[in-house]
Amino acid sequence: MDYGTVQGIITIVVMVTFVGIFAWxxxxxxxAQFDEAANLVFSDDEKHKDSGEHK
Incomplete structure (x- = not known):
């Protein structure tokens, strides 16, 4: 195997990995999990509002 073949295989592996992450x-x-994670920032504020604590 020469350098060009190895480089081509690596390119294909990286492309398949990218498509897999994109699809995931x-x-x-x-x-639902991503929406929950996006709202985690606000959950701490709601906890402090309910307990009457202020920062």
Whole structure:
């Protein structure tokens, strides 16, 4: 195997990995978990409001 073949194989592996991550991130099954994670920033504020604490 020469350098060009190895470089081609690495390119294909990286491309397949990228497509896999893209499909995982935009799949409908993960939407609920990502929405929950996006709202974690606000959960701390709600906890402090309920307990009457202020920072």
């Amino acid at each position: 991130a935009y799949s409908g099954r993960r939407k």
